[in-house]
Amino acid sequence: MESPQFLPGTLYMLILQALARGPLHGYAISQRIKAASAEDLSIEDGSLYPALNRMLVKGWLKAEWGTSDTNRRVRLYSLTDLGRKQAAIERQEFERLIGAIQLAMRTV
């Protein structure tokens, strides 16, 4: 499950975002999210996998086995067409949400 410090649904968006530049394995995804957010958005590592599986079910991602830089057998996740579309949608939604919140913060 998403950890409490996330806005609901953001984990999906972050994963989609992380994979936008190419296939990654699970550990790399969590590293990427942590690094990109300057360690602010840390998630419990285990909770990444249920989210990945839910996205597989939805057809946003596909997974295949490959090898890592350290020559380890890992499962590599990549975006499907549907996933790319979804990433765009999520980004838009998120920006609209943030925009709305910022607007509200300024005006109220």
Next chain:
Amino acid sequence: MNLFAEWLRRCRALFQRDRLDQHLREEAEAHIEMRAAELQNEGLSPVEALSRSRKEFGPLLRMTEDSRQAWQFQTVEGLTEDVRYGLRQLAKDPGFTAICLLSLALGIGASTAVFSVIWGVLLHPYPYSGADRMVTFRVASGAGQNGFSNYLLLNEHEFEALHQSDVLDAVIATDSWDMVATGKDWAEAVRTGKLSSNALEYFGVPAMFGRIFNKSNASERVAVLSHRYWQSHYGQDPGAVGQMLQLDRENYRIIGVMPPQFAWFRDDVYIPLRSTNDPDRTYIIDGRLKAGVSRKVAEDSLQATIASFAIASPKRFPPDVRLKVRGMNSAVEEKLGGTLKSLFGGVLLLLVIGCANVSILFLVRSVCRSGELAVRSAIGASRFRLVRQLLVEALLVGTGGCTLGVLVANVAVPGILRSMPQNSFPNEAAVEVNGYVLLFAVSVSFITAMLFGLWPALESSRIDLSQVMQASSKRVLGSSARSRFNGTLIAGQIALTVFLLAAAVESTRTFLRLYRTPLGYDPSHVLIVSLQLPDGTHMEIAERQHFFAQVRQSVSDVPGVKAVGLYPFGFPPRAEFMRKLELYDQPSLTAQTVFANSISPEFFEAAGIPLVDGRLWSDAETNRAGRVAIVNRTFAERYWNGQSALGRRVRMPDFKAVTKWMLAHPGSDDWLEVIGVVGDTPNHGLSEKPRPAIYVPYSLVLTDSFNLAIRTDGDPLDYANSARRAIQAVNASQPVNEIRTAEQILGDEGWAVEKFIATLFACFSVVAIALAAVGVYSVVAFATEMRRQELGIRAALGAQRLSLMLLILHSGARAVLAGLVGGIALCGVANATLQRWTQASLSDPALIISVSFGLLLIVVAASCIPAWRGACADPIRALRENSD
């Protein structure tokens, strides 16, 4: 589209569950190792790095579980799991499961069986199109006549005129008549329905083979066979269509065979009604109302038309004619509707009692399972999850109960049909466990499962963990709320059982009262043979009278036959022919009616009716149609109170030939001299007092059908064949319609309905008692189990076993007593309804009290067994068990 693809992916995953688990395991390992490697780089020791990495990853189990869930059809898989688990739980406790299933199977089976009868007989008896708008017409005299009504009979011309009515959608004329199948070795009566050319289309039932007749071919000699006749006479050969059938020496071409449910008037063969233009030939009229027209409106609208027919030919209509429009099934509804409704009420009560049992058992068991539920709740099962689990178990029991119940119904339906009074339901009615009945059974099972499952589920899922942890779980969960609920259920069960039992005893008493009614005649050893003259034969009065006498004589010559009496219709306990009556010495008495019987004098000996006063008429008087009469005792007492009836003169002004098929001696409506008085016999059913009846020589008015009452030596049915032979020795082409015994008639007409009710209620109440006893047993056994420790202490301190047992019994006593009181109150409340539907009445206090007392004994016996066992338990063991 997306959803479908998603669904497909989930489906595929169903078959790759092991692989998914393996992926997850491998991924998690890789993740943890990679993180550990990184931490090692940051300077941690390998062991530290690994443990830190594991901690960051979080619980492995939850991750696998959550990931797995992502792939599942959430509810479906959860449910399958619940079902599997529920089945295991039920199998673990076969005694519990068996009692639950039995309770439900009996309740559901009985209500399904009675429902299938109600569906077939009352709700959906006819296969005809628009059957709910089909009506029959009856006519009655506006004045007096005790509500007697007859079929509306119209001739062709009047029938045509009725087509113009703006309240009728369609109208048909029919006539059932015995024709003789000729061209064979022996004469056989064929019950032939003569139907107006529009009739078969009116019914809207297509032929099973061939075709029906309609306006286009009704002028030809064609015939359509009933399914029954086709079975018995053509061995189900579809080749029957196209063959010739000879009826009354005329050839009819068979053009079709009707399906089994088409049983209009239970006729064998249907032929088109042939136009005769004879104003005296009349037909039974049936019609279908236009949509939205009520029977009352139709009645008012058609009354004027019928009244105008009556003015034109007063002979054929009762004076001051009143038309009655009745539903096709009205007679059945009146005769059996109340009975079936009360039986249905009875089975529903049975079902409720069965459900209460299951509910009690579920509640008791949930207490025994409280440990399990507490553990599940502690590891995070939500209350919803627990309730769902318990409800699934209830549904499983419900499903099992439904299946068994349908099996029970399948066995019970033929039994109910057998014990149902003969000829009491429509010929067309197909009583069977059909789709609608199954639907009923399934929905009833579902609803009951929810009813008996929901409360225990809600109650036992309310778990206070801290309490379970701290105390002996049993003590906490056997809390007072629960035992109050059990008490309520027991009280309700007992109340309903008292009611059912009282209804059963009362209906049995009603039946026995009728059964033991002094009859005034002797129905044993009497064979009744019905004859109908073929159409248009014996149309000359002297010849017909001679033929009747010959037949009577021929049958009385059969060895073993003691007496043979002729009568036209109406054997006790029911007379059928009611006539107006005038008394010579009391001209002021008008509007009197009497049951008229035109018989041969041997009828009294054959039926076993004693002559009380005077004499019977002689053969000579019969032959010359003497103006003599014999009255029954009620007649003599009502009109000549205390004085001799002999020599008085009476007259029936309308006792004459009213149709072409009746032949009357001139002066049959003259004054008749009373020459004798006979004992009373029931003539309006067994429950009513005999009404005035008069017997006159059959030669006064000869009808075209007559019956022979034959008193025999030994079993009357042994004489059926010899009687038939004796009749056909007189005239080989005279068919025999029906052979019954006077005892069968007495049963059918006298007490068949009451016997039916009594039998079924007796069955219900036996089941109800058994269920209630099981319910009480389980509750007491449960209470004993809960108090084991307390009982152990008491026993250890020196309490006697008997006093311990009384202590246990005492705890249940309040519920039982409340139930008995409730039952008595229920009898009082439901009495009015029951009385409206049946002849039974629950107002006898002795009945109610004795029934309650009887049930009390049974309940006490049922609770003594577990109570005694509890009282006898070894105190040491009871105490030690609890200190663990």
